Amino acid sequence: MEKMGFGNVTSTSKTMKIIDTEKKISVLIVEDDLLIQKIHKVMMTKFGTEVQLAANGKEVVDLFLSGASFDLILTDLEMPIMDGIEATKKLRSMGVTSMIVGVTSRNQDSEIQAFMKSGLNACYVKPLNAEKVTVVLNELKNI
């Protein structure tokens, strides 16, 4: 399965969020692989978003606990210390309503389903490309 599109949210996190259209969309990229971090960062920056990086799920949770917030979180699944499933579950239980999109190398239906169940809004198989980013950002603007 290539992706689980929007509309398959299993969490109760889909609340209305007013995004200031003049402010840049803030994106947190959660990825432990430096090569993929670099590619995703440049890609998202090229789309006009403000990007911050985290190397694993624990860093994301710590960021939110310290009061940070983001319009969009793009998270890998497999990461050391805390993986994408655990991090997403934790964020949703903390009441985080940001859009969370999984970006994973795993492409088995069962693996994608498990990731989606943790509270993602959508999930894509790597690599991220312009087409996938466009869909995600359009969805974000429509919320």
Add this chain to the structure above:
Amino acid sequence: MDVGQLQRQFIDYTASLFREEWRGFLDDQFTQLRKLQDENNPDFVFEVVSLFFDDSEKLVNNMAKALEQPTVEFKQVDAHVHQFKGSSSSIGAHRVKNVCVAFRSFCEQQNIDGCKRCLQQLKHEYSLLKSKLETLFRLEQQIMAAGGSIPMVE
């Protein structure tokens, strides 16, 4: 050679790397990366490709060590191949990625001979790709040194 000739050579060489009948070395993801390169990131593709080849060396060495163990931990080998598959598909290294797919199958089957064959193929494919991309970057440098711009080849 003038700029125009260099640019034509660049276009032809780039196109050859994508050609299906040669089981393309590169796929559309590489084109996506080239489109991300701009005045804010003038060396983006070179940096990304360099990172990829540094990572590849380490991963291939790790795979080789894991396959030489008296008792092979196939899950460990698979983890390295999985990572390599991820990074190769992120830069558009089409043939390398396909070898990784086959390699993972052999890991799943715990087929040591199949794994060792794939490792050799992986080393071969990534050396070939490295040499092709070095030629491409050299052509780019020649074009820029001659005052030209790099054509975008779709």
